[in-house]
Amino acid sequence: MVTTVVFDFDGTLANTNQLIINSFKHIYSVFCNNDCDEEYIMSTFGEPLDTTLNRDFDKFNFEDVISCYREYQVDRFNDEVYLYDTVIETLEHLKNKGIKMGIVTSRVRKSTLDAIKNFNIEQYFDVIVAADDVEKHKPNKEPLIRAIDELNSTTKETLYVGDSKFDMECAINAEITPVLVGWQKKSQVLAEEYKVKYVLDKMWDLIELI
Known part of the structure; x- marks a missing residue:
């Protein structure tokens, strides 16, 4: 679950x-x-x-x-920056369903907080782990494990949604199910390379996995 x-x-x-x-x-x-x-x-x-x-x-x-x-x-x-299609609808739906959510990013904390505040989505996230919050960065598992610990969750009940090889490797290293967004240029290549089972055409597809 x-x-x-x-x-x-x-x-x-x-x-x-x-x-x-x-x-x-x-x-x-x-x-x-x-x-x-x-x-x-x-x-x-x-x-x-x-x-x-x-x-x-x-x-x-x-x-x-x-x-x-x-x-x-x-x-x-x-x-020049915008949220991808159906992101807000998906976050709202997950929040209403009681799903715990966080962000693990290679951005620094201030930049991340400024960005989510700018898009008015800060209320959806219970934890944010940024590059300056950890000693080891993606693809090391440290930032993802820290987020899970702060959310009082387990690896088995967590999905990590990302777009890069660093994200997929981080999830795999943390023994968490990786979910790959499919709207980047090399998404299909990454999906095959890392044998990713779940690839999203749009963020709303995440709802079907939960």
């Missing part, structure tokens, strides 16, 4: 893809004076931003790079 659903945020609840890609294009042009590889950037989705920037911009001052990245997004988030 499913009593708990934990969600990733970026690419799962909200479409932040283009904003992230544009943000990376911006910092690549500022610091490297060249274009970035969109396929590569998309492959890092689900990885903490600090990890990506420390690896790819190690020749530059980290604070300068991340400040440039975030400043680019400040005035663009509200215009």
